[in-house]
Amino acid sequence: MWGIAGSEVNGGDSTELTTDDAPKLSAIEGSKRLAAWTAVDRHVKSEHKVIGIGSGSTVPYVVERIVAQGREANKDRVFIPTGFQSKELIVKGNLLLGDVDQYPRIDVTVDGADEVDKDLNCIKGGGACHLREKVLAEAADTFIVVADYRKNSDILGTTYKAGVPIEVAPFAYAKVLQNLHAIGSPSAVLRMAQKKAGPVVSDNGNFIIDAPFPEEDMQDPYTLLTKLKMLTGVVEVGLFCHMAKAAYFGNQDGSITVRWLDGNREELSSLSSPMPVGDEKNPLDYANGNDVDVNELEPKA
Template structure:
């Protein structure tokens, strides 16, 4: 599939999600390339007057920068009682709408925001759909820097192959917005995500991991049909 086709899929699915936001909403703004199209379209709707009085809660520095660029007013979790709707991408989605997230190293904040939303909409292109979680994408685990070695050993004991995520165009490891490090752990498959999420988070030094269980309400999937991008709901 061409880069243009993938971009068209992401754009259509981002727009479809942004269309579901109503005036007066508090909106969780996710991280990543597909969600970026949703943030852009929310800005367009505000500019045209089609949408009024929304406030965004960003899940990352990237989401915050994009929201400011497109004129979406921002608030923090301290300022709101609840979040009406959150829009976010995913790296893998299984048939039960369980997700692996964290390719952008923002999953800890994303999980907080997405879990508080009345409706959490996941936006993906069709390449992100899998039968079994962990089959195409490693599971990101956010770790306190002081605990990288013991957590690595604990993850290996659980059958994982952890690798410290390294920066691109930067020497050294990726540092999250919270100042921590990411271990990308290959498990091959994760048959019981709900139990596994708890097991991983009980390892001392682990802040959170990229398994999102029971959080996704709606999954919008961008596909190419007969050369045209379409969006379907999972």
């Protein structure tokens, strides 16, 4: 398991993870961790006191890195969850749990995504949390997305094929489905639970529809979002447009691709600990936290 060592993080007395007996991760999990750690180190600073925690498979690594900043850094912070998963992570990390009712303005929200396009528009909602995720993203002064390399696309729908997640009032789901079939998503379906009979029910007590649209619609996700929001019975749509400031993608080779809202792109690697060609270690040891301090990540030449 991870050890704890004293260090200075974000300008204060803190702790950081060491790599003694660090667990080995798969390539994908390693890339998620690397993206999450780097985003936290760059965007969750000592002056940030209200922090939104998103949902999904990358978010546990976000919380892991925040906890590693130490008790001193976190003692005056409050953390706002997007759903049950993030609430449990906050509680288990001994972090102070808050609610968006109390803190309608958030300093920074860090969240995952199912897919991100070249303009940082996102598909979210694979975990049926996109209503709360969007509230926290909009409430944040800075919204940061973290993901692995598989989520990095030019056009939404390239890799995430399930369709646009749409949260709907249960009373209206059949009519919404009929409308979706008529406006360009003939394959739209009610999302069914995997280990229980019946549909998936969101944390808000609503149903989820997955609506695939053709590429020409996904090239302009904001217009599609507007059209879908106008359907009676729709509570929220899993298209996040013009919201993220930056997206961090962990790559298979232990590097990180950062894409910014202004169109700039960074490729980060650890220049302090290069991986020699032919080294017996897995290159994803970078992402596993071995032989790399994400505080020392620098842009590639």
